[in-house]
Amino acid sequence: MGVQRIDVSATTTAPAALVHALLRDGASWPTWSPIGSFELESPGPDGGESVGAVRVFRTGRVTSRERIAEVVPDRRFSYTLVSGLATKDYRADIDLTEGPGGTTVRWHSSFRAKVPGLGGVYRRSLTSFIRQCVDGLAAHATAQAEAHPRP
Template sequence: MGVQRIDVTATTTAPAGAVYALLRDGASWPDWSPIGSFELESPGEDGGESLGAMRVFRTGRITSRERIVELVPERRLSYVLVSGLAIKGYRADVDLTEGPDGTTIRWHSSFRAKVPGMGGIYRRALTMVLQRCADGLARAAAAAHAP
């Protein structure tokens, strides 16, 4: 079973700091993404949603548990899927690149399907979800940063 890769982007007029603040705040995700609800299952090393935090996102009947594995202020948030989907080795990196006109959000991930032949199906579905997340994050950051 091959590694599946997803790579989506969105741009916003907001600075990277505003985008990063929303990304770090799991409670804001249901406002700007297709995620239905958020719960902090366990805090990270420095409390709250810091490195090592376990975050639970629910959408319909799907409950995914994700651990924050990398944080670079105003530049990157990375997480791994611990449970919730029939995939393994899932890691997502959300990279922020600030330019003169705003910030580019690059949300990219990789994984392997647990069930042979299902990788492409998961990749297509997750690509749509992650694009909606990136686009929603871009809109929310722009709105939060609007004069």
């Protein structure tokens, strides 16, 4: 079973700190993504949505449990899938690169399909879902930055 990879990017005029804050706040995800609801199942050892925290997202009939794997302030937010999809070894890294025109959001993930031969099907479906997440995050961050401009 081969490793499947997804790599989606978008740019927002918002600063990286604002984008990172949205990623860290699971409760904001239903606002800017196709996700229906959020619940913090268990906080990380440092409290709240820190590394090790398990977050539950529901979208339609799908419930996924994700563990925060890495947090680099204003630069990276990573998570692994605990349960909910027919994948193994799922990890997503969301990298933020701030430049003069704003922040580029690069959401890249990899996984293996639990069912042989279905990796491409899962990759296409997840790519579409992640594209909606990235585009929604970029648009929402832009709107937030415009509503509350930096001095």
